[in-house]
Amino acid sequence: MGSRWCAALLRVLVLQAAWALAGGQVRYSVAEEAKAGTVVGRLSQDLGLEAGEAEARRLRLVAQGRRASVELSGASGALLVSSRLDREELCGKSAPCVLRLEVLLERPLRVFHVELEVTDINDNAPIFPAARRNLSLSETSPPGFRIPLEGASDADIGANAHLSYTLSPSEHFSLDLQKSNDEPELVLTKSLDRETIPVHRLVLTASDGGRPSLTGTVELEISVLDVNDNAPQFNQSVYKVQLPENATEGTLVTRVNAMDGDEGINSEVTYAVTNFIPPSGKDVISVNPKTGEIHLTAALDFEEVNLFNFRIEARDKGFPALSGHCKVVLEVLDVNDNAPEVRVTSLSVPVAEDAAVGTVVAVLSVSDRDSGANGRVRCWVWPASPFGVEATFSGSYSLVLREALDRERVSEYEVEVRAEDGGAPALRASRGLRVPVSDVNDNAPAFAQAVYTVLARENNAAGAELARLWARDPDEAGNGRVSYSLWEGGAGALSPSSWSGAAGGGWRPASSYVSVDAESGRVWALQPLDYEELQVLQFEVRAVDAGEPPLSGNATVQLFVLDENDNAPALLPPPAGSAAEAGGAAAEAAAAGWGSGTLWAWAAWGAPAGQVVAKIRAVDADSGYNAWLRYELREARPKGPFRVGLYSGEVSTARPLDEADGARHTLLIVVRDHGEPARSATATLSVSLLEAAEAALAAAAGSSSSSSSSSSWRAAPGAETGPSGASAATNVWLVVAICAVSSLFLLAVVLYGAARWAPRAAVLSAPGPTTLVCASEVGSWSYSQRHSRSLCVADGAAKSDLMVFSPNFPPPPPGAAPKDPQPEPSSLLHTVSAPAFLPFPPSYPPYV
Secondary structure (H helix, E strand, O other): OHHHHHHHHHHHHHHHHHHHHHOOEEEEEEEOOOOOOOEEEEHHHHOOOOOOHHHHOOOEEEOOOOOOOEEEOOOOOEEEEOOOOOHHHHHOOOOOOEEEEEEEEOOOOEEEEEEEEEEOOOOOOOEOOOOEEEEEEEOOOOOOOEEEOOOOEOOOOHHHHOOEEEEOOOOOEEEEEOOOOOOEEEEEOOOOOOOOOOEEEEEEEEEOOOOOOOEEEEEEEEEEEOOOOOOOEEOOOEEEEEEEOOOOOOOEEEEOOEEOOOOHHHHOEEEEEEEEEOHHHHHOEEEOOOOOEEEEOOOOOOOOOOEEEEEEEEEEOOOOOOEEEEEEEEEEEOOOOOOOEEEEEEEOOOEEOOOOOOOEEEEEEEEOOOOHHHHOEEEEEEOOOOEEEEEEEOOEEEEEEOOOOOOOOOOEEEEEEEEEEOOOOOOEEEEEEEEEEEOOOOOOOEEOOOEEEEEEEOOOOOOOEEEEOOEEOOOOHHHHOEEEEEEEEEEEEEOHHHHOOOOOOOEEOHHHOEEEOOOOOEEEEOOOOOOOOOOEEEEEEEEEEOOOOOOEEEEEEEEEEEOOOOOOOEEEOOOOOHHHHOOOOEEOHHHOOOHHHEEEEEEEOOOOOOOEEEEOEEEOOOOHHHHOEEEEEOOOOOOOOEEEOOOOOEEEEOOOOOHHHOOEEEEEEEEEEOOOOOOEEEEEEEEEEEOHHHHHHHHHHHHHOOOHHHOOOOOOOOOOOOOOOOOOHHHHHHHHHHHHHHHHHHHHHHHHHHHHOOOOHHHHOOOOOOEEEEEEOOEEEEEOOOOOEEEOOOOOOOEEEOOEOOOOOOOOOOOOOOOOOOOOOOOOOOOOOOOOOOOOOOOOOOOO
16 A cells, blocks of 8 residues: 555656656655655756766766755756755745756756755754743633633644644633644633632643654643732724834834723833744834833844734733733835845856857846845846847746847957846946857958059069068967968969070960968069060969968069160161162162171262161160160261261262262261160271272172172171172072061960050059050150050161069058168069159150
């Protein structure tokens, strides 16, 4: 029978626990005074955890407020009694006695609420206020006279606190129990005779309803008094008073009044308090023995005791003295005198900036000791932030993430959780939390510009600094540490030799010209730059951070090499068949030679002024002013027979020739550029004067003779006729060769233009305008376009010549200005904010 009853009880408990778990909490019960180590419940199983999962996920118990006297076994996940459980100490007379516990489970963080009900056992016997009670009763008291007795108190609750009273046998007295207040009264059943029995001694026994029952006793000593036969009577048996808990000491609670029908000293009444429930009430009030006024002697606290019962006795001064009794019930009213309390149960910081919305940052416990509206609490976060508060259970809140975080915008939050109750006026409490945000690599390095334009003069020193690039990465630590490198996938340089189809020309990697410092982003020159070899170098610099995975950013650098006057003019051999170009008036360099650096030419006697005798051809490998050539006669005579065109190089007669001028003239012609300092070359022209018939024969012989001497001239300085043994077919091959070279040059220019202005043109374009200068003998002109044009000097060979561009240097990093300013490298030029024009003289005409 007993085993079936236990099984049924176990099933009820299991069903109760399952129901509580489904409702969001677990409820257990345990009897008070249970031994330490008693298993209250298998919490890990009731929470649905697997074996060993409770210890792996750090299942732990968080006690709230008072001592819980229970502990959680980390290995088994069972809830155990850890120390003595005394229901009366924990809850007093409150029923049921429920302890509210919080259980935390990590990975992921979860909070479970456990209610532990401590059930009462009969471990407290009834106790009377005193072990002996002295009573006085007049012998004139009639049968049926009642004397109220102080009842016993039992700290237990329920049936264990239900008291019954018995009186030792007596023929004069009996015991009657008042149903209204369950307090016993002594009833006189037979008239007293003081002379027969002056003192009656009785024993009053109180028994509780526990199993087994516990008892308490008090000895009643009743003295029979004579004569004074009227006891004081109160005007009401119960006085009910309500006071707020913030009433000050000295406040009048009430005034009791008792009347005595006797006269004289037998009617004089004094008041006293004879019984306090709970016993702590003796420190709360005092009664004036003469007036019956009751005043507060201590502060009230609704949260401690909200109801007091006092027994007031009115005793006369007769002999023997008679007394009357009444009850005073003091109800304490709650006021909002307790601010909410905010406690942090768990805090998970720092929070990653890529944490998902809804991530739990902290678990908070909020409570208010007041009741009703004064104890209702609302919570919020101040100031406005990406965090919010969500209620998870009564008195439990979670601080959760409501918006995405960005460490680069805000790296740390000072969050204040505020709580306010519903009282009037409302009371507040707050708890500050510091929530740092941890960095993730979510920002790629970024350059200030997509394209940087750099100008560098040729012949710079190897190792010279050309530019300095800087990329910003707002991440921190390794995620924001940037390293720089030259990206070969976007680098290259076009050699001018490739335009003419020369062997070995073409694109060359930028790494053969420049290098990039990995830490500072400085661009260094690996070798001196030569404008005649390299005019434009384009490459990309990649900035990579040290995050995981690493992020990168690119910037395009356009390096333009500026020309220096490092090449002297070079004399060109005269072209074949130039005699015909001279209009038959003179035999030009096609019929003469470069023997020993001397050019031979002929002129007829009587030639008019302005007759072209020869034409000096020269070219300068430089560009612009450095390649702009002028021709002058050295030691020119004031009225000499010959002159040279300043920019054309044409040698012509200055006046009509006559026999007085002599048969041969040697002219020293200086070819000089406009560079600074200027460079020059000298040509020697020997002009022979012939008769008109001889000049005509020389011209006819020159037109039919071979012009192969354009590559090798071997005429002696004193010869008056040129070589004539080459074949006429050589002219045809020269024309074919010139056409082939011109075609290859044109093809190279087209390919270079297509490669440069293809889909990358938007990236390669720089913000500043470009100015290019082209010149000829009649003046100069300039235009601003990003194209490479031909610079022509006289009618010599054409050269691709890019003059001035606007550089764009990156701004210095914020706060990174060097302490010691360094001089700017000589290869770096200031930015050109407007189209730059080179001041050519007006006599230098535009090339048409």
